[in-house]
Amino acid sequence: MSLNTVDLNKQMTRFDQHSEVWLFGYGSLIFRPDFPFLARRPARIHGWTRRFWQGSHDHRGTDTHPGRVATLIRQPGAECTGMAFLITPEVFAHLDFREKNGYLRFCTEMRFDDGSCAEGLVYIATEDNAAFLGPAPEPDIARHIASAAGPSGPNSEYLLRLAEALREMGAQDEHVFEIERHLIKATYI
Numbered sequence: 335m336s337l338n339t340v341d342l343n344k345q346m347t348r349f350d351q352h353s354e355v356w357l358f359g360y361g362s363l364i365f366r367p368d369f370p371f372l373a374r375r376p377a378r379i380h381g382w383t384r385r386f387w388q389g390s391h392d393h394r395g396t397d398t399h400p401g402r403v404a405t406l407i408r409q410p411g412a413e414c415t416g417m418a419f420l421i422t423p424e425v426f427a428h429l430d431f432r433e434k435n436g437y438l439r440f441c442t443e444m445r446f447d448d449g450s451c452a453e454g455l456v457y458i459a460t461e462d463n464a465a466f467l468g469p470a471p472e473p474d475i476a477r478h479i480a481s482a483a484g485p486s487g488p489n490s491e492y493l494l495r496l497a498e499a500l501r502e503m504g505a506q507d508e509h510v511f512e513i514e515r516h517l518i519k520a521t522y523i
């Protein structure tokens with residue numbers, strides 16, 4: 335079951351009058367930025383951790399066999415590394431459609447590598463959304479990902495490209511890297 339969040343996100347008008355907004359990406363937005371942006375910088379947000387706990391019916395899976403993709407889960411003291419994109423507010427129409435399977439826009443503070451901070455937006459699929467799958471052991475998540483595919487391609491590509499992008503940024507994410515290890519094992523033996 336999926337819930338289309340396009341209309342809910344349209345009500346988030348906080349940055350509509352700004353000429354530029356920072357968008358924090360932590361999943362496919364990092365490795366597939368299919369939207370115009372003015373600048374891109376690695377950034378971190380605090381109090382959130384990346385988890386492959388969100389179902390994907392429209393990109394990396396189907397209604398009958400949803401894939402597993404990333405969302406953020408609140409965790410005091412945690413830090414999530416991602417990529418911040420400086421965009422104009424018009425880009426949100428495209429992003430809202432892309433992220434419509436359960437993701438809502440939230441305001442967040444992000445910190446850049448030089449120590450400076452900015453307020454901006456992040457798309458999060460919260461635990462109460464209809465497509466939320468929730469926790470599972472990493473080997474099970476890897477097996478699930480290995481078996482799923484959707485209109486945007488194999489679910490495994492999402493995981494592998496994200497892991498590669500995080501490594502290139504020097505980011506540590508044990509959850510993602512452990513799933514990657516199990517996925518590679520599951521695919522090649």
Ligand code: SIN
Nearest residue numbers: 359360361362363364
């Ligand atoms: C994001 O990348 O920031 C949101 C989740 C996704 O589209 O994979």
